[in-house]
Amino acid sequence: MQNNKQWQEELEILACIISKLPLEKSIKWGSEVFTYHGKNVVSYGGFKNYFTIWFYNGVFLKDPYQVLVNAQEGKTKALRQWRFTSKKEIDADKITEYINEAIENEKKGLRIQPEKFKQLPIPDFLQKEFDTDINLYEHFIKLTAGRQKEYIIYINEAKQEVTKLKRLEKIKPLIIQGIGLNDKYKN
Known part of the structure; x- marks a missing residue:
């Protein structure tokens, strides 16, 4: 994540939207992470070419607006990002809708089951x-x-x-x- 000021205003808007929801704020991995009963739900950050909000169990979101992407296809199992490139793309109602669904998914305890461990041959x-x-x-x-x-x-x-x-x-x-x-x- 970039610590530049390129997306400062946009990130403040995202923080404001998230702060209105029934989540606890904590700092993890140097970023604000919003949790529900200790479970990571959502976070946000700015990168070189975009700013984003990510859902730790986003794989379970219905994604009616087709905005979520897997940041590392083949590696990331559950996390999904919603990327933005301008302040005009921020829609508080839609973001709130996604976060509320993410909270409901946490209440249901939805989780990806870890894959069975496969022993690798020693090189x-x-x-x-x-x-x-x-x-x-x-x-x-x-x-x-x-x-x-x-x-x-x-x-x-x-x-x-x-x-x-x-x-x-x-x-x-x-x-x-x-x-x-x-x-x-x-x-």
Whole structure:
């Protein structure tokens, strides 16, 4: 999210609309997040080419005006965005309609069920390291399947061997400590 002042007036309008609804405001991930009984419902922000309001469980919204988009197709399961490029596009009644439906969906407890975890094969690059460092391997297999997956993906995403090597050196102490790559971002 951009911290520029490009959309300041527009974001204030969105904040005003949201604040009139029965939601609690909190700060999460450096942004205002509006919750219903502790469940994330909606937030907003400004980016380079647009400003947006997003619904954390937007996948369940009926979307009668066909305004919602999936920001990261193939990655984002539930979150949906409503993007704007000008103040004229803001319609308080329509936004309120969507937020009220999102609140009702929270009351119903609608959730996407997590996919069954599929174990990924250990990449050759990582396996070679395990073959030479049995201690590292023993710590790795003690990690949860989800943490193992984080490390495997992290190594697999690197294209160049030099990058894989840098990443391997970064993750070794984390594996030995028994912590996940992304634990610092989790509550």
